[in-house]
Amino acid sequence: MEQAISFERVPTRIYSDSEKASKAVAHEIASLIRERAKEKKPAVLGLATGSSPKKVYQELIRMHKEEGLSFKNVITFNLDEYYPMQPDAIQSYVRFMKEQLFDHVDIPLNNINIPDGTLPIEKIPEFCKDYDEKIEKLGGLDFQLLGIGRNGHIGFNEPGSLINSKTRLMTLDISTKIDAAIDFGGLEKVHKKAITMGVEKIMHAKRVILLAWGEHKAESVARAVEGPVTSDIPASYLQQHNNATFILDETAAAALTRIKTPWVVDSVIWDRKMIKKAVTHLALQLDKPVLKLTNKDYNEHGLSELLSLYGQAYDINIEVFNYLQHTITGWPGGKPNADDTHRPERAFPAKKKVIIFSPHPDDDIISMGGTFQRLHDQGHDVHVAYQTSGNIAVADDEALRFAEFVVDFNEKFESSNPKANKIYKEAVKFLKSKRDSEIDIPSVREIKGLIRKGEAKNTCRFVGIKKENTHFLEMPFYETGTVRKKPIGEEDIQIIMNLIEEIQPHQIYAAGDLADPHGTHKVCLDAILEAIQRLKHREYMKNCWVWLYKGAWAEWDIDQIEMAVPMSPDQVFQKRMGIFKHQSQKDGVVFQGDDSREFWQRAEERNRGTANIYNKLGLAEYEAMEAFVRWRF
Template sequence: MTTEPSRLDSPVSEGLTNRVAGEPVQAAITYEKIPTHIYADAKDASRAVAREIADLIREKQGAGKPCVLGLATGSSPKTVYAELVRMHREEGLSFRNVVTFNLDEYYPMEPDSLQSYVLFMKEQLFDHVDIPEGNYNLPDGTVRPEKVADFCRAYESKIESYGGLDFQLLGIGGNGHIGFNEPGSLINSHTRLMMLDHSTRAAASMDFGSLARTPRKAITMGVASILAARRVVLLAWGERKAPVIRSAVEGTVTEHNPASYLQTHPNALFVIDEAAASELTRMKTPWLVDQVVWDNKMIKKAVTHLSLTLGKPILKLTDRDYNDNGVSDLLAQYGQAYDINIDVFNQLQHTITGWPGGKPNADDTNRPERALPAQKRCLIFSPHPDDDIISMGGTFQRVVDQGHEVHVAYQTSGNIAVADDEALRFADYVVDFNEKFGIDSPEANRIFRDAAAFLRTKKDSEMDTADVRYIKGLIRKGEAKSTCRFVGIPVENAHFLNMPFYETGKVEKKPLSEDDIKVVMNLIEEVKPHQIYAAGDLADPHGTHKVCLDAIIEAVRRLKHKNFMKDCWVWLYRGAWAEWDIHEIEMAVPMSPDQVMRKRLGIFKHQSQKDGVVYQGTDSREFWQRAEERNRATAGLYNRLGLAEYEAMEAFVRWKF
């Protein structure tokens, strides 16, 4: 397949193990059927895409022609739009010659609804640049059912009247959809009304408050409409997109993954971050693609992958296993399999500890944590009020039982994840209680009465009022306190930070601010911890974990010169969605069956998050089920590699600042 040169920055040539900041990773590509640029993070990738769009706009301006853009919605393109807005404000990039056509819109949908893509595009781009109002076009979610087909034909005709799309920006759904072309869409499909797949509706339900409120249909440009664009760039961020990206880039062209149709396009490009690329062959098993630097991390990755792939414990791997499965270079460099196997096995063995705070009066040479000080101050950062118990409940209990001073910092209120009927029940209870016992608190009574009245008549498109958010926050705060009492730490060691970025009342949050960072810094300085536990879970579909982690990282960087920070280690845990890869794990805390059950009971303290979670996404399991299955799977991996068999394990990676 021949392709036109990309306008994006060319990948650097240093090889897989070296990268220039802001540049994509490059390797000898033998498995990928679509050009794919991998960046360290979404910000760098988005800036590169925005530069390509800006260059195209200016090129068309110079030729006195309109620049016709196909635009996408969703979380993936937001940083691209933000960079374009910055270029408009700071670099004078004009959109006067730009004509846009959006991919899709829910149906039915009013343009001023909170979930409308019309509103999304205005908030993210159109209201901040000088594009003429008549130059942007979006599918109409209000058109009468009998007129939808006519509207779709007219939409296609209008694109053709401008000579077609110069550039089409895409995201990708978890099931491979592009636009709202769900699996089963044909390559010759055009703009039409589409029934949405259950997984698509489940993923979108966070914006609508529940699956029941999420539209079942959408108007979307078809696959043929997308492929007609002269240039197509698809964006994908996060490890939750990794499996579908691998299928689209390395698999066969199939209607089961509509993004794979882009293999047939002469000028398509995938722009993804390292997390979304994690399942690609050049990232997952880079030694099969090109020469690699066999450092310790790469050796562990190759040996554990070989062991799990062949279904053989590490200590049973042979020279022939290495030679027959693409790892002969490792043997050539380091000798026989026997020695490599023992080294990797011992490293994995040394990650396992029942003393996450360090074992007193013990040789800690091969232990993941220090023995001293024997009693440590531990600070657990929990992005939402239940992440502590869900993600590291067994370790939480261990450090408390082993005599350490434990503090928990609940970074956000988590109020948007409380169902309306739960908040209404709580509000009614307080109002009835106050009336029964004649409690006269005018402001409190007003808050709960007004909140109850609002919730009884709330429309799907309405945001919660400040009073309702306060009540929902109280519910989650009470549940967090209950968990602390259950585990055994004083309630005064529970710190509710209420970071400002979260308090928008919407799934969409504000950017991380100086105020957010200072809140985290102040608590670290107050506690002076020997251990910090933080959520390193970048698979969080809402992005809250990522913002919370960014705040902790920045706070630690600013405080690292302090004397107390010289004795502070930072351990990263994962959330409910994924686990660290086995070769990355630096501390694994085993759990007995009784400890697994105790963790489950701790999770149950969060009753508002139990039966019918508001934002659980496509995974219908309850949080305790996700946590147990993940912890058992981690223990299972250790056992398959030939180590001891445990009921479950919680895993951590140390961040060395």
């Protein structure tokens, strides 16, 4: 999907998902490598790290192994490295590149160039000068791969970086440090500085591709693509490059004008979905209830085409008001013996079998705790499936406290299980001497997983879920001991399929929150959707509806919501008490992101915000609402 859009000041391609986009980019890189090989010249590549290019590297590795793509003529220059940083540390970009690409292809070691995080600080200026000169002697970069930070940085060229900036040591912006905290295990552990290639060498590259995936990148992408060229958004400099392209998935493109308000760009098909999107946007823009919008409002704000189809604003307003009204229900499992013509869920069967998939052991209660409780209270057979252990989100001191308690307990009561006691003693010893660069040993990961499992069980008891209806799936992709996970595998998908086959549900709830900065929600959702696709021919699946909720990071836009479950003040408080069962995640949670509030505070504000939007649009006033979108397979 590529268009010459007047609002977009740099070419932009939007793909349905990051996998398709990554393959397209990998194939462009492969073509360049082969072309240069035919010319008996090196292909000089500028490479990026982070989550964005990982699938590009996976496809390049596949092409090397299956299609004979050789990297013998490739010379690489990486954008950046933390400082100081040992090359074997978990967070090192040297280690990242080896694990993600270099160890799997035939690139000569002498052709790999990465900023050196081990240098004495006084030697860095000379190193940076040599780095730039080495690129210049090769005739510049043939191709530069980039990601984008949420503050608009490219490489570690933070806001304020000039277009002619050279390779240098940079002090990291606080927003960059917050994003990096997930890799370092806490904000206080993130390095303050990094060596980065300057903007100048990026701008001199013959070809530049910037990758962006996920909702959390949407605002920075829109500012870089549609906003003015400014040092406040270093990625905006690419507007002045003669061969740069932004490659986005649909979620990262969400804030672009052609996606957010497509009717101001071109003619659109005015189906129900588009009408709802346009009218709710207009009402919120003008701070008016839907039923108070006038013909003048439509004409003055780019919706004259829609008005001409209906004739009067009143008719459109009534239609959209009814759309919104019909999404609201206090019966998320369907209301028994009721006319369900305009309800989001079916009345039959009155008692449904339900699976709530929770990527981490607390997403169920944080994201849909009120609906979770209501489904149980209304008599449905509710199962909860915790997809991962969530162990990396447990702080070391919490695990140490737990392990020491077990050791002390066993010694006091002379436990007859010496093997178990040995495991806990081993964990205590490791945690007391653990270095920042170390991955947790298996016993520590097991303890952290047990902590989160216990908290999830406590939440289910609080809601009233039977013990046998609580499932801990422990999907293998997650168990790496680090934030960086393995790709989804066949075993992960089979685990999901087996549970669905066993329960044969009428409803499935899954996390559709792709703003999750850790990426776990996306992998968990992919596994669920793949499992459903494989099982959709089963007879019971014809009666199964899938509802997607969002987590603590974002909420569905009002025009997307297909089911909104209202909550009273008492129900909001009850949900808060359920979230409190997750004590390890309550105070000083490891991966807080850029939001210092605890998860219960985020959830309540988000739920109240949804209710407030409905109220602003002229619907009934509720204390809070949880929102869902149906996925049709």
